[in-house]
Amino acid sequence: MKPLMTTEERDSIEALIARVALGDQSAFSRLYDATSGKLLAVCLRVLNERAAAEDAMQEVFVKVWNNADRYQVTGHSPMTWLITIARNTAIDRLRARKTDRDIADYSERLAAPGLTPEQSVVAASESRHVLRCLEELDSDRRAAITGAYLEGKSYKELSDQFDVPLNTMRTWLRRGLAALRECMSR
Amino acid sequence: MTPDQAPDEQDLLAAEYALGLLTGEELSEARRLAVTDSAFAQSVTDWEIRMAALADDLVPEVPAPAVKMALLAKVFPAPRPKPLWERLWVWQATAAASLLVLVAAFVFDPGRAVLTTGPLYTAEIVADSGDFRVVAVIDKSTNEVFLTRTAGAAPEGRILQVWAHGPGEPAISVGLWPDGDTIRLPMPQTIAAVQGVLTLGVSEEPPGGSPTGSPSGRVFGTVDIAGVSSRS
Numbered sequence: 015m016k017p018l019m020t021t022e023e024r025d026s027i028e029a030l031i032a033r034v035a036l037g038d039q040s041a042f043s044r045l046y047d048a049t050s051g052k053l054l055a056v057c058l059r060v061l062n063e064r065a066a067a068e069d070a071m072q073e074v075f076v077k078v079w080n081n082a083d084r085y086q087v088t089g090h091s092p093m094t095w096l097i098t099i100a101r102n103t104a105i106d107r108l109r110a111r112k113t114d115r116d117i118a119d120y121s122e123r124l125a126a127p128g129l130t131p132e133q134s135v136v137a138a139s140e141s142r143h144v145l146r147c148l149e150e151l152d153s154d155r156r157a158a159i160t161g162a163y164l165e166g167k168s169y170k171e172l173s174d175q176f177d178v179p180l181n182t183m184r185t186w187l188r189r190g191l192a193a194l195r196e197c198m199s200r
Numbered sequence: 201m202t203p204d205q206a207p208d209e210q211d212l213l214a215a216e217y218a219l220g221l222l223t224g225e226e227l228s229e230a231r232r233l234a235v236t237d238s239a240f241a242q243s244v245t246d247w248e249i250r251m252a253a254l255a256d257d258l259v260p261e262v263p264a265p266a267v268k269m270a271l272l273a274k275v276f277p278a279p280r281p282k283p284l285w286e287r288l289w290v291w292q293a294t295a296a297a298s299l300l301v302l303v304a305a306f307v308f309d310p311g312r313a314v315l316t317t318g319p320l321y322t323a324e325i326v327a328d329s330g331d332f333r334v335v336a337v338i339d340k341s342t343n344e345v346f347l348t349r350t351a352g353a354a355p356e357g358r359i360l361q362v363w364a365h366g367p368g369e370p371a372i373s374v375g376l377w378p379d380g381d382t383i384r385l386p387m388p389q390t391i392a393a394v395q396g397v398l399t400l401g402v403s404e405e406p407p408g409g410s411p412t413g414s415p416s417g418r419v420f421g422t423v424d425i426a427g428v429s430s431r432s
Contacts (some may be wrong), residue, residue: 098252
């Protein structure tokens with residue numbers, strides 16, 4: 015399993031975000047060139063339609079321009095920060111309920127007391143194991159977790175898909191998440 | 201949900217929140233915890249990081265070039281550097297005359313075979329007390345800064361020194377200005393590389409320049425020049 019990116023790429027994207035936070039337009043342009051391909055792929059995976067995905071990706075970069083100064087306090091690695099914004103933006107559009115998971119909500123959370131970047135270092139290294147750990151899961155649970163993350167499925171939709179009662183679905187998925195967390199931390 | 205539920209329960213609630221699976225009261229509760237409880241907020245971030253790895257396998261797609269153009273137009277409503285004659289309009293009356301002379305001297309420098317092709321940026325450094333003024337032209341085609349003193353001077357036995365820095369960076373010396381009304385200085389590589397806001401300043405220093413590497417005497421003033429880039 016290869017990491018999300020090399021240390022060098024990570025540092026350079028981090029440096030670009032830092033300069034974007036200071037209003038550096040050329041850094042923004044370069045950040046776009048370096049990351050738009052991946053973020054478009056995320057939006058396309060969620061929205062399944064190219065024009066809608068490009069539109070969502072554009073919104074992602076507007077959010078990045080306006081919120082780059084908050085990146086440092088989130089504890090994400092630069093790419094996971096960008097992917098999270100892209101995924102949430104695309105899911106918002108998919109669900110057409112823009113207010114629920116907008117970045118406003120997201121950034122309020124990030125201002126929470128005592129949150130420091132150091133605290134997430136462990137999880138960043140864990141994340142490399144996620145695909146292997148997903149493989150270890152029962153295939154239905156795996157499909158439920160990826161359905162929730164990449165397709166924005168609700169418990170109701172998942173319970174319909176797997177033809178189980180809603181509460182059973184929830185229990186399943188939570189057990190899957192707990193198993194995933196356990197696998198990734200070892 | 202209660203605040204004293206098991207940590208594991210809290211972490212799974214954070215996971216469900218990160219995935220967007222919560223509704224109703226549980227969603228409200230998770231939102232409240234996300235802004236009030238740093239451990240919960242951290243759990244949400246950790247789940248976001250874990251889940252982002254699901255994007256690892258996605259093959260990057262090349263967006264249409266029009267998407268970037270539309271984005272840049274949307275995000276940067278500010279105009280691109282204007283032609284020189286238009287920018288001259290913004291000059292205050294006090295500086296306009298000297299600037300015209302300055303630019304004429306600059307552009308029609310006999311040592312120069314062709315007119316400059318890179319962006320030119322003009323700015324004025326004015327001391328708060330008004331006793332010192334310098335007009336500056338930055339030529340990105342050669343990465344030089346050309347300065348003209350229009351009021352004031354270094355005190356007896358002292359010289360002027362020119363400083364610059366990019367956003368959030370410490371000022372570094374561009375060069376000494378021992379005498380004369382005008383001076384042309386090549387920009388140090390660090391300063392030539394600045395994109396965005398370039399800050400320029402002038403201080404008075406002992407002969408030979410500041411001994412500390414930073415301004416040590418009176419800083420007459422600084423000016424922020426926005427939107428500096430190497431694009432022509």
